[in-house]
């Protein structure tokens with residue numbers, strides 16, 4: 001199938017957290033059109049069952065394929081960890097996910113092979129990062145920790161707050177006790193507390209930002225498939241969400257680092 005390189009990149013997430021990936025894509029690939037889908041009516045996914053997540057993922061994939069995207073980026077670590085195959089089975093265009101990208105960067109970054117991974121409970125329970133890192137480097141030792149409180153703390157805007165720092169200290173203590181030299185931020189929300197996390201883990205531990213990793217991998221994938229947009233015109237950005245909650249604009253713009261428009265609300269019967 002011949003894909004038109006001027007088509008948009010499709011990026012999706014359980015909510016607005018995936019805008020950290022969009023922000024990294026805008027910086028790394030400034031001439032690419034982007035269509036973003038955030039399932040704001042049904043977030044969080046990180047505590048839902050695999051069946052439910054797979055069902056939601058199918059709906060979103062079909063929606064973005066109808067928008068004629070040239071590639072699909074699974075920005076949500078939770079969806080990537082349990083439903084990446086669902087997306088690949090449905091998609092005629094190349095698919096990339098944050099876990100693959102983060103694992104690749106972590107394997108390249110570590111010197112000792114001792115890697116920590118933090119994410120939602122579903123991501124951590126799936127063991128997807130451990131599998132993906134081992135595929136790159138089979139002698140790696142992976143130490144995972146679910147950090148469910150980070151998502152609401154970030155959404156509250158407590159990016160530098162003492163409560164967030166104490167929460168991070170508590171969550172990261174067991175992982176740090178394993179003498180890791182690399183820590184994967186395996187959730188869309190965590191790049192926003194990267195300075196605080198770096199402070200807590202110390203300068204000797206390298207943080208792998210899954211959003212940045214994703215942008216690098218996307219650039220490589222598009223180049224490899226001859227899919228980079230050659231136009232140097234101002235690109236179009238479109239945002240689709242399933243709900244516009246209170247504080248949506250503030251939180252969304254914090255994730256994106258710029259104004260968030262135009263936003264379209266998609267109403268699905270099946271919630």
Ligand code: DGL
Pocket residue numbers: 013014015017018043044045046047075076077078079119120123151186187188189
């Ligand atoms: N987007 C999710 C992730 O990256 C975090 C929010 C959620 O639980 O849905 O894992």
